[in-house]
Amino acid sequence: MPLPRTPLQALEAFEKVALSGSMRQAALEMKLSISSVSHHVARLEEQLGTALLDRSSRPLVLTREGREVLHHLSQGLGHLRRATSATAIGGLLGARALRIGIIEDFEARVTPGLATALAGQMPNAKLSIRSILSHDVPGLLNQDELDVAIASEPESRAESLICDPLLRDPFVLVMQKNAGFDPVALLDGSDALPFLRFNREHLIGMQVEAHLARNRITLPDRYAFDSVQSILAIVADGNGWSIITPLGFARAQRFAERVALHPLPLPVFARRISLMSRSDSDRPVAHAIAALLRSIVAQSEVGPIIAAYPWLAGVFATLDPSD
Structure with missing residues (x-):
């Protein structure tokens, strides 16, 4: 045909x-x-x-046909965008060294795609990619331990840091799949099912707690975890519920068949994933890497999640440089 x-x-x-x-x-x-x-x-x-x-x-x-077309189309367009961005990066980097820090939320698909593209375009350069925590980014950049960092933006950003926006990652409610529940009862504490929170030492935990406080919601402090995998393991067994993000859900795909995402019955709030660098950094290189990351994220994270949860369209989305 x-x-x-x-x-x-x-x-x-x-x-x-x-x-x-x-x-x-x-x-x-x-x-x-x-x-x-x-x-x-x-x-x-x-x-x-x-x-x-x-x-x-x-x-x-x-439609069902639309989801199928989107799946294949996003892969093809993603390859085209990635090739364009990778070529631009190759022309910008020459033989220099590049030290990148990236949050673990991207470790399954985005980091390998980024590493492959950069390694192919930097055959003579020194490339380092390491896992980082979002709240460590300002220190790592200001102490010159990294050239760029891909992480969640802090609520208040130091003037010495410049952000290239990549992804809007909204907070959503996660429950065991097919479990009956009343979201209002969960949030007012009248449902006995426990809330599984992120540790407050982590930026994502701080962001969730701040939004709950803004909406005058106080939930029992019984369980707190560092990782979304631990949270989803308990949710999958029907022993708790939580507030996570689609990106976190995508990272823990082993539980995808046993849990489900739902809109949070609160004003929409989201974390913003960006490429961050110092104000004295090489701006063309930062912009080129950000463009490459947007294409990888759109193909590997946003497209599959929206195909599974269409109500996230326009909410879970890549961001343009002007956003």
């Missing part, structure tokens, strides 16, 4: 709409009119002979 002659922009338009759930948002990101984006998506549907979007809901959600 011959491939349809579809412009690359039409493929990108569909991907943007699928990930954001909005024609308007896709148009803003692509700097096109809403009618142009709509035309691109309609043309792709016509060429494939099937509806890719359910236009009766807001935000827009994918």
Whole structure:
């Protein structure tokens, strides 16, 4: 069967709409009119002979065929973007050394993809990639132990640090799959199921506690953990519930079949994952690495999660440099 002659922009338009759930948002990101984006998506549907979007809901959600197309399309576009960014990095880095710190949330798919791309473009350079904790980033950068760090932005950022935004990672409720529950009862403490929190020493734990406090919610302090894997192991057995992020969920895929994500019945809040560097850093290199990371994250993290949980479209999303 011959491939349809579809412009690359039409493929990108569909991907943007699928990930954001909005024609308007896709148009803003692509700097096109809403009618142009709509035309691109309609043309792709016509060429494939099937509806890719359910236009009766807001935000827009994918049909079964749309989810299948998004899965394969994001992989193809991701490879194109990655190749473009990697080539740019190769031209910028020359033979210099590069020390990168990256949070463990990315260790399954993003870090290997980044390492492979950089190693291929830096055959004569010294490359170091290490796991870090978000709250250690300011010290590691200011003490010149790292050139760039990929982590969650602190609530208050030192003026000496510059952030290139990568990902909006919202907080969501996680429960055992198919378990009946009342989210309001969980948050007011009237449900006996215990809350599993992150340790407050970690930035993600601080962020969750701060948002609960803003909404005047106090939950019993019985369980606290360093890792999302420990939390999801208990949730999967039906012995607790928690507030995590889609990125954390993606990292612990061994539990994916036994737990489920749900919207949190609170004002939306999210952590922001960025590439951080010192103000005196090599800005073109930082921008090029950030562009490469956005393509890897969109393909390996955002696309699969939104295919499984369409209600996260536009909330769990890669960020542009201007965001």
